[in-house]
Amino acid sequence: MSAEAPQAYDDLLEAYRRVSNVESAVGVLSWDQQVTMPDGGAPARSRQLSTLSGLKHELLTDDGIADALETLDRSELNDEQRAVVREIRREHERAAAVPQALIEQISAKSSEALEVWESAKADADFSQFAPVLEELVELRREYAAAIDPDRDPYAVLFEDYEPYLGLETAEQVLERLRDELVPLIEAVGDSDVTQPDPFADGTYSEQAQEDLSREILTRIGYDWDRGRLDTSSHPFTSGNQFDCRVTTRFLEDDPLSALTATVHEFGHAFYNLGLPQEEYGTPLGSSRNLSVHESQSRLWENHVGRSRPFWESVADDVREAFEGVEDIDGETFYRAANRVYDDNLIRVDADELTYHMHIVVRFEIERDLINGDLDVEDVPEVWNDKYEQYLGLRPENDAEGALQDIHWSHGNFGYFPTYTLGSVMAAQLYAAAEDDLGDLDGSIRAGEFEDLQTWLRENVHHHGARYTTDDLVEVATGESYTADYFLEYVTEKYGDLYEL
Known part of the structure; x- marks a missing residue:
């Protein structure tokens, strides 16, 4: 030197x-x-x-x-x-x-x-x-x-959130998931299996939901000395390795919504809090980008928080938190948490399968907005048409439709594809963790998350932004970024749930 x-x-x-x-x-x-x-x-x-x-x-x-x-x-x-x-x-x-x-x-x-x-x-x-x-x-x-x-102006904006995978990769992933998930969603819809909804007839206080959210956050390893939980109109995470805060929202008729949102935001916070403290303020102490960030939130939300062993682990806490579900077992909670909704218009409450159709709608609309192929005044009608095309649903009002997400109010055009890119990455990372650690299901069922936390710290978090996205995936998993693991995961999981 x-x-x-x-x-x-x-x-x-x-x-x-x-x-x-x-x-x-x-x-x-x-x-x-x-x-x-x-x-x-x-x-x-x-x-x-x-x-x-x-x-x-x-x-x-x-x-x-x-x-x-x-x-x-x-x-x-x-x-x-x-x-x-x-x-x-x-x-x-x-x-x-x-x-x-x-x-x-x-x-x-x-x-x-x-x-x-x-x-x-x-x-x-x-x-x-x-x-x-x-x-x-x-x-x-x-x-x-x-x-x-x-x-392409949209490609330039997309690179603010994912600078290395490229818009072409995002388009390929979204198109592949659209092509392969739609038949799976249709098969689920044609199935004679109906998943339970143990919370359907009750109302659940905000305080009870918050108490349970705090208990679950503590259980999965949130560091309260460096974080806090609050409510906001749209759940989000903000902070760094010394101070990282999460928010959630509570729906009185759907306590699962708050739980999944809270665990999702925990994933973001756990990533931030795992960045090297001695590198604070430098790229080595910064998260890689939003695709990797979303991989962490989607990993915790779906691969952990929607898993059978997780619900077996927390069933007692849920039964104690809410009246009317005292006789519900972990398997029933698990199935309820993984129902594929045929009438869900809201992205943040969507199941794992239809979720990505929500992303496709937003991606196509914001790309056309930025490229000048769509006028702002036409967004609600186009939004509703696309929901009907991809999900067979039509929003009854703008709050259920084009106003449901906060991102455009921040000017964050190009952000939405990272949710799907992150979901795909989450499946690949979780598969690699399972290969390295062995019986992750057994650990989660026992309420033990330390092995998974340590694996993520060592293979993702402590690198900061040292590697480009594709290099980080290869370092962590030994393979290039691929959608194969995600598609295998959802096909097996929902094939089992709906006896396909």
Whole structure:
């Protein structure tokens, strides 16, 4: 290594840690806006977030970072240092291409849009949200054009969330799942097997649901010294390896919704809390990207939280928490948690099979919005038509339809495919963990999650963003990224449940 490389590398890390600290502050303010901020606080919060977004952009595009990167081009670096330089360079170059004024404008408009979306959803009135959504679409088009005016703008936006697998891979995975899951869903629908619904006739207090959610979080290993559970209109996770918070929501007639959402968000938080603490503020202490993040949440939600041994493990807790289910056994809870709904319009409450059709709808709509092939005012009708086409359902109102998700109010176009990419990755990772650890079902049935936690820490979390997505999958599983494991998993699981 040359004599100047260590100093240039240290300078780069020092500058980038300031960027990361501002980003963390934005996360706390955004969490507060959705969880505890009074309704009247929106105008000030919009300005605060806009200023911090501008400051982050200013720090990321600073000449000091540019100079350090240029110096390190001529330096010998080890593998970890090269990975850090690769990640910071990518962020720096994308940020440098976008005017700071546009970054601040997007942040301010997104903060404003959140309040508008919440009101529009409450009123089930898309027309309230349409004007601000149209502005966000246009702003994101400008953002994509600033980065690369000659490329598909949606592909550019997608790379904010998944920079390495590529939009082509996402399209291939979504098309394969659409082609192979639809016949499976139809076969389930034609089956004579009906799964139980032990919660159908009851109502369940928010407090009882929250108490159970806290018990389950404790059981599966949430670190309360570095986290907290709150409620929000849309469940989410926010934080880092020192402070990572989850939210959920409670439906009085469907306690399974809160449980699955809570376990899903635990997966995100467990990933963040497992990142190396000594690397905080650097790419080695950052999550890889949203596809990997979603692999962690979907692994815990589905491969653990919807598994037969998990429900056998927590059956006593569920029986104690809710009246009316005192005589229900773990097998019945398991089957109830894995019912394939033929009438579920809501993505976050969807079963594992139909869930991906929800993603396909959103992907196709937001891609057409960004590419100029769909007008904002036409979104509700197109949304409803696609739900009818892919799921055989038609939303009765906008709250059940195009207003159900928070993502577009944040301007997060390109995010949705990562849910499916992550689900596919989760199955591959879980299969590798089973191969390495042996009887995972037995451990989960006994309420012991340490072996799985340690495997994920060692094979995914502690790498931070050292590897690209496909390289991380290969390092963790010994194979390239593939949808084979996911399709094998759901075919076997639902074939058993519905006697196919």
